[in-house]
Amino acid sequence: MNKHDSERVCGILENLGSRWVDSYEEADIVIFMTCCVREAADTRLMGQVASMKNLSLRADSPFKKRLIAVGGCIGQRDGEKLTEELAHIDIVFGTHNIASLPQLLMTALDDGLHHVEVLDAAAGFSTDLPIARVNDWAAWLPITVGCNNFCSYCIVPYVRGREKSRPLEEIVGEAAGYVESGVKEITLLGQNVNSYGRDLYGTPRFADVLKELDATGIARLRFATSHPKDLTDEVIEAFGNLKSLMPALHLPIQSGSDKILTAMNRNYTQAHYVSLIEKLRRTCPDIALSTDIIVGFPGETEADFEETCKVISEVGYTQVFTFIYSKREGTPAAKLHDDTPAEVIQERFDRLVGLVQENAWKQNQKDTGKLVEVLVEGASKRDAQLLAGKSPKNQTVHAKIPADTTLDELLGKFVTVKIEEAKTWYLKGRIIS
Ligand code: SAH
Ligand code: SF4
Numbered sequence: 001m002n003k004h005d006s007e008r009v010c011g012i013l014e015n016l017g018s019r020w021v022d023s024y025e026e027a028d029i030v031i032f033m034t035c036c037v038r039e040a041a042d043t044r045l046m047g048q049v050a051s052m053k054n055l056s057l058r059a060d061s062p063f064k065k066r067l068i069a070v071g072g073c074i075g076q077r078d079g080e081k082l083t084e085e086l087a088h089i090d091i092v093f094g095t096h097n098i099a100s101l102p103q104l105l106m107t108a109l110d111d112g113l114h115h116v117e118v119l120d121a122a123a124g125f126s127t128d129l130p131i132a133r134v135n136d137w138a139a140w141l142p143i144t145v146g147c148n149n150f151c152s153y154c155i156v157p158y159v160r161g162r163e164k165s166r167p168l169e170e171i172v173g174e175a176a177g178y179v180e181s182g183v184k185e186i187t188l189l190g191q192n193v194n195s196y197g198r199d200l201y202g203t204p205r206f207a208d209v210l211k212e213l214d215a216t217g218i219a220r221l222r223f224a225t226s227h228p229k230d231l232t233d234e235v236i237e238a239f240g241n242l243k244s245l246m247p248a249l250h251l252p253i254q255s256g257s258d259k260i261l262t263a264m265n266r267n268y269t270q271a272h273y274v275s276l277i278e279k280l281r282r283t284c285p286d287i288a289l290s291t292d293i294i295v296g297f298p299g300e301t302e303a304d305f306e307e308t309c310k311v312i313s314e315v316g317y318t319q320v321f322t323f324i325y326s327k328r329e330g331t332p333a334a335k336l337h338d339d340t341p342a343e344v345i346q347e348r349f350d351r352l353v354g355l356v357q358e359n360a361w362k363q364n365q366k367d368t369g370k371l372v373e374v375l376v377e378g379a380s381k382r383d384a385q386l387l388a389g390k391s392p393k394n395q396t397v398h399a400k401i402p403a404d405t406t407l408d409e410l411l412g413k414f415v416t417v418k419i420e421e422a423k424t425w426y427l428k429g430r431i432i433s
Pocket of ligand 1: 038225227323326
């Protein structure tokens with residue numbers, strides 16, 4: 001969601017006549033798009049903004065001083081407080097008012113004063129704002145904003161507001177436009193895409209979104225994120241029926257312990273989660289699964305943690321995002337007492353990471369020798385001779401760029417790769433066609 005918001009901000013800046021530069025030193029305007037889901041992101045933001053204070057402006061800048069803006073979730077949460085803590089911040093805006101950015105920039109440029117604008121709720125979707133997409137072949141498409149779930153550890157509902165769905169026709173219209181302009185992959189966005197439409201139509205209609213988007217002719221369709229309590233049979237069946245829906249699902253479990261799941265207010269049990277996985281594998285046997293895990297939620301015992309490890313081994317994930325619990329002021333969990341020593345939590349976390357890697361490696365081995373269609377996204381970070389792209393299962397695939405072509409010619413195109421080697425986090429192969 002932050003990446004999508006950032007593409008909107010970049011679109012606005014381009015519309016105002018700005019151009020891209022490669023470093024903070026060269027920039028007249030710096031906008032931080034922030035996240036406050038965990039404390040580490042908070043701390044990093046404060047450090048990065050603080051370090052801008054003594055950075056001089058380029059000599060030929062038409063500005064008197066560099067404009068510094070903070071947007072996104074931290075802007076929404078802290079508002080005025082940010083300019084009190086860091087006086088060199090010029091603009092603070094929130095999650096609901098990206099559209100105000102041109103006005104805020106112009107006013108701050110004019111009067112040299114701080115400007116803070118944070119709204120309580122969104123007036124609507126920012127669909128008519130300009131957008132500067134990072135890649136021509138891929139588009140993020142928000143279908144809902146906000147969240148109504150109030151998981152007890154999570155700050156998102158407080159900074160992103162209540163769940164709001166976009167009308168189905170509008171989503172289909174935007175997707176059709178992308179297909180026409182050559183986009184190959186659309187990723188639908190929402191904090192819980194499965195409850196899409198409940199506010200508009202009385203019942204969730206996410207399966208309809210998938211069906212209608214498949215009919216637009218898009219090559220690849222993905223979505224994030226799914227809440228296990230709302231994943232319906234119809235959506236599961238879509239993995240078997242819809243050609244464009246890629247065989248990859250991110251289904252955060254957070255913990256394998258029913259006691260912890262209840263304390264987290266997740267509204268499902270380990271058994272329900274595992275039953276969803278069984279259904280998914282019956283519908284789409286080769287589906288790649290990924291998840292999120294929080295380690296060290298208040299009250300988590302060794303036995304609770306072992307339940308989490310058990311699910312990780314049983315499900316066989318290709319990717320697991322692991323987080324140490326981070327106390328977020330204002331959430332119900334922040335009031336829970338916990339005396340588990342930090343070293344114990346860290347040890348569990350390290351054990352989990354080892355288990356995750358072992359499982360990811362095992363899953364990837366299954367694809368050795370297979371032919372995989374890869375959407376080319378760029379060069380490998382380690383070796384410029386290799387292209388990097390994504391398989392249908394969202395695995396990173398590396399392959400040598402053929403001598404008779406260039407990376408630029410391949411960007412955003414599909415190539416067929418024969419997988420010769422499977423590593424923990426990527427596959428390596430040879431282009432067949
Ligand atoms: N709506 C999505 C994404 C939420 S934020 C979802 O529910 O899946 C992404 C992930 O951050 C969550 O899934 C959770 O694992 C993690 N997270 C959220 N709050 C956290 C906290 N206070 N401490 C540690 N991890 C957290
Ligand atoms: Fe946070 Fe839960 Fe909503 Fe995800 S579903 S954004 S974890 S409250």
